[in-house]
Amino acid sequence: MSARGADKRTAVELTEALASGETTSVEITSAALDRIGEVDGAVHAFLHVDTDGALRDAAASDARRAAGKSWGPLDGIPIAVKDVLATRGLPTTCGSRILAGWVPPYDATVVARLRAAGLPILGKTNMDEFAMGSSTEHSAWGPSHNPWDLDRIPGGSGGGSAAAVAAYEAPLAIGTDTGGSIRQPAAVTGTIGVKPTYGGISRYGLVSLANSFDQAGPVTRTVLDAALLHDVIGGHDPLDSTSIEEAVPALVEAARRGADGDLTGVRIGVVRELGGEGYQAGVLARFEESVELMTKAGAEVVEVSCPSFVHALATYYLILPAEASSNLARFDAMRYGLRVTPDVARDGAEPSAEDVMRATREAGFGDEVKRRIILGTFALSSGYYDAYYGQAQKVRTLVTRDFEAAFGQADVLVSPTAPTTAFKIGEKVDDPLAMYLNDLATIPANLSGVPGISVPSGLADQDGLPTGVQILAPAMADDRVYRVGAALEALLAQEWGGPLLDQAPALSLLEEGEE
Numbered sequence: 001m002s003a004r005g006a007d008k009r010t011a012v013e014l015t016e017a018l019a020s021g022e023t024t025s026v027e028i029t030s031a032a033l034d035r036i037g038e039v040d041g042a043v044h045a046f047l048h049v050d051t052d053g054a055l056r057d058a059a060a061s062d063a064r065r066a067a068g069k070s071w072g073p074l075d076g077i078p079i080a081v082k083d084v085l086a087t088r089g090l091p092t093t094c095g096s097r098i099l100a101g102w103v104p105p106y107d108a109t110v111v112a113r114l115r116a117a118g119l120p121i122l123g124k125t126n127m128d129e130f131a132m133g134s135s136t137e138h139s140a141w142g143p144s145h146n147p148w149d150l151d152r153i154p155g156g157s158g159g160g161s162a163a164a165v166a167a168y169e170a171p172l173a174i175g176t177d178t179g180g181s182i183r184q185p186a187a188v189t190g191t192i193g194v195k196p197t198y199g200g201i202s203r204y205g206l207v208s209l210a211n212s213f214d215q216a217g218p219v220t221r222t223v224l225d226a227a228l229l230h231d232v233i234g235g236h237d238p239l240d241s242t243s244i245e246e247a248v249p250a251l252v253e254a255a256r257r258g259a260d261g262d263l264t265g266v267r268i269g270v271v272r273e274l275g276g277e278g279y280q281a282g283v284l285a286r287f288e289e290s291v292e293l294m295t296k297a298g299a300e301v302v303e304v305s306c307p308s309f310v311h312a313l314a315t316y317y318l319i320l321p322a323e324a325s326s327n328l329a330r331f332d333a334m335r336y337g338l339r340v341t342p343d344v345a346r347d348g349a350e351p352s353a354e355d356v357m358r359a360t361r362e363a364g365f366g367d368e369v370k371r372r373i374i375l376g377t378f379a380l381s382s383g384y385y386d387a388y389y390g391q392a393q394k395v396r397t398l399v400t401r402d403f404e405a406a407f408g409q410a411d412v413l414v415s416p417t418a419p420t421t422a423f424k425i426g427e428k429v430d431d432p433l434a435m436y437l438n439d440l441a442t443i444p445a446n447l448s449g450v451p452g453i454s455v456p457s458g459l460a461d462q463d464g465l466p467t468g469v470q471i472l473a474p475a476m477a478d479d480r481v482y483r484v485g486a487a488l489e490a491l492l493a494q495e496w497g498g499p500l501l502d503q504a505p506a507l508s509l510l511e512e513g514e515e
């Protein structure tokens with residue numbers, strides 16, 4: 001074990017330490033790599049660690065700083081990246097066997113922007129296969145573990161990124177959120193996760209699950225850190241045809257402003273349909289306390305109704321498999337990754353291209369991926385298209401209308417992020433519906449493209465595990481989620497008297513043996 005222990009400083013604190021000359025990027029990056037070496041055997045947040053690349057980039061950052069030529073506020077701060085984003089020269093598997101051994105020849109725009117801002121990349125984080133799941137148990141490479149209790153899931157699909165940040169293996173990480181995969185892991189690990197406005201972050205090089213929902217975003221320990229990271233990766237990209245041209249709002253300013261905890265004049269809508277039945281009592285209790293705190297801080301709290309949200313989950317599980325089945329057709333054994341050549345060929349002939357494709361997809365995809373390909377192919381087939389896919393698209397429009405009406409009454413909407421705290425590994429993995437229900441509250445935002453943040457709201461009484469509040473804002477009003485998120489974070493910090501994460505029991509286990 002390293003004598004240093006975990007580096008618990010936030011990204012902002014690290015930037016200050018760099019600016020004052022108190023430390024170097026090489027020191028910070030080495031400490032993160034040491035921590036990964038110490039605890040990742042137990043946490044399994046990473047699928048690939050790039051020690052040499054991270055240290056090389058850290059040294060380059062230090063040289064820039066010494067020459068007075070820093071590339072921006074996060075220059076030198078190391079980061080972990082979800083394995084669904086293409087990284088030049090670094091393996092990218094999307095948690096799937098079918099991409100085993102694939103090393104992309106290019107960087108996703110998000111990754112290129114991280115590099116251009118000077119952030120050393122520590123490695124690639126674990127995820128459910130092709131981002132399908134809420135627990136990382138669908139990863140072909142085995143699950144990640146929740147730093148609060150190693151027998152529990154860290155959420156999914158981006159459980160690796162959340163676990164890495166919660167276990168102090170990385171100060172910052174990137175996740176992707178198609179139905180909740182940034183926000184739900186944040187909620188169950190006591191971290192911050194932001195799903196930006198759809199089109200606000202480039203999807204170029206993000207391997208598509210459902211391209212009309214997918215959005216990359218920050219995974220951090222504070223709201224201000226998330227705003228700084230969002231600033232680095234956000235903004236228009238000509239390589240993504242769905243990228244928004246309008247400038248990203250002033251996020252860092254909004255997060256700083258929110259930190260005073262004053263919510264005077266802010267209208268907060270509690271969504272009636274995102275709560276009650278199906279939500280754990282402890283989750284609801286912490287949510288209600290957070291709403292109360294925000295009321296005391298001057299917010300005007302109203303209840304809003306979004307009746308179509310009760311159909312959001314069903315709608316998502318028609319549109320998502322439809323898009324996924326089409327996106328995953330590119331894994332055909334011809335272009336990248338795994339290729340399985342069956343040895344039993346008909347009539348002694350060589351196996352055909354179709355035989356190879358069939359054998360590769362059979363061996364390369366896991367059960368959940370196959371389930372969704374079948375579901376999506378069915379929903380899109382002629383004769384059923386109108387009844388399923390067409391209907392779902394109509395409900396999607398209704399969800400957007402409900403959001404519009406609700407945002408007429410409130411500046412932001414709030415709900416619990418996830419219906420329960422972290423469940424045990426193995427508990428839901430064989431029950432697809434139980435797994436899908438984890439995204440009950442996060443999916444409406446993806447259907448409509450609006451931004452959202454999950455902020456830790458405390459520990460549920462029954463199990464002492466973290467739970468989160470979700471704050472949603474209208475499209476392109478991402479600044480509001482940062483302002484209100486930072487305010488709630490500040491109000492709750494006063495109650496807790498210290499970082500919530502430091503209370504994680506498994507973390508002290510992970511520290512054992514350290515001096």
Ligand code: GLN
Nearest residue numbers: 131132133178179180181
């Ligand atoms: N859990 C959801 C699903 O399985 C969300 C996934 C995601 O956001 N990538 O589809």
